[in-house]
Ligand SMILES: Nc1ncnc2c1ncn2[C@@H]1O[C@H](COP(=O)(O)OP(=O)(O)OP(=O)(O)O)[C@@H](O)[C@H]1O
């Protein structure tokens with residue numbers, strides 16, 4: 007824990023809107039960028055259905071966009087203003103705390119690390135002007151410039167929170183896409199950290215559930231629970247070169263979309279859901295890893311799906327929600343961008359060759375001018 011009076015400690019707000027397109031997560035923490043000294047509140051402000059639909063349309067066509075389209079600018083403004091609302095709501099929960107900085111991820115609409123491109127929409131200048139707090143944003147660009155994947159960035163937070171854990175541990179984040187941070191055992195006071203996106207998280211299952219039930223996700227695994235995994239379809243889904251690639255590596259929300267939806271198309275809603283859950287779990291289990299973790303901890307919305315969690319347990323063994331560590335598994339990504347903002351202010355690196363493939367340790371982010 008940093009000293010509470012340390013000059014480097016700042017109250018930072020982190021804002022993350024993930025690939026599930028469900029809304030804005032916001033969290034307040036007191037941090038020096040190396041450790042979390044105190045947790046403030048966290049919240050989620052959902053996007054309304056119209057904004058979700060407009061974002062989904064952008065995401066589906068992002069590769070064809072130039073960035074200057076009026077509709078894109080309009081959606082970007084709406085996304086930014088929703089973030090302003092999230093900051094206001096968070097500040098109202100703790101009116102006596104004056105935040106020093108905001109870490110603003112933005113909404114990813116395209117991620118193509120193979121051509122050095124990762125596109126997050128969100129107007130940092132507008133957010134700064136509306137909130138009256140300095141904003142750090144554009145967290146993935148420099149890592150991509152250094153030949154990295156630009157993702158995942160959350161391993162720096164996982165490693166900081168688990169610095170006292172001596173054994174090898176894996177932390178999974180199962181959002182729209184799933185990613186893992188693998189912490190090697192502590193040896194001579196040091197440890198190795200690896201990371202990657204493992205494969206789909208909930209995004210395929212969300213789309214499948216929406217198509218068959220009209221609801222945006224398979225709530226509590228209700229569909230998947232009644233289904234049977236189709237082994238043939240599962241093996242076809244798993245026959246992807248991505249899953250055999252070593253870490254580090256990263257994915258776009260739509261990376262598996264076309265082929266996976268085609269593969270499950272003929273299945274019943276229940277069997278399709280069960281098979282997609284098994285795909286998420288099996289992609290995690292088959293991720294090439296240099297060490298075998300003693301324990302697995304799960305963050306992100308996927309940990310609310312009991313069918314997914316049961317399957318992870320029976321496949322991997324020692325699996326628990328990160329909440330068992332006293333963490334808030336819904337706020338973790340937002341907390342990460344608060345930490346990253348302070349790391350930027352202190353010019354501390356946030357990604358490394360083993361976490362993103364960057365050529366050198368890399369300071370993430372950019373300040374609004
Ligand atoms: N009760 C529940 N039952 C089943 N699934 C749930 C439940 N609650 C949340 N989820 C899943 O969690 C998802 C949201 O997870 P999360 O907020 O971690 O994603 P994200 O942050 O948008 O994505 P990413 O981490 O990829 O950026 C929902 O889309 C849904 O699939």
Ligand SMILES: CC(=O)N[C@H]1[C@@H]2OC[C@@H](O2)[C@@H](O)[C@@H]1O[C@H](C)C(=O)O
Pocket residue numbers: 024025114116117124156157158159160161179181182183184185203256257339
């Ligand atoms: C490009 C992008 O937005 N990637 C997200 C996405 O959601 C999960 C996974 O894919 C992860 O790589 C990343 O987010 C987290 C916060 C990260 O960078 O660690």
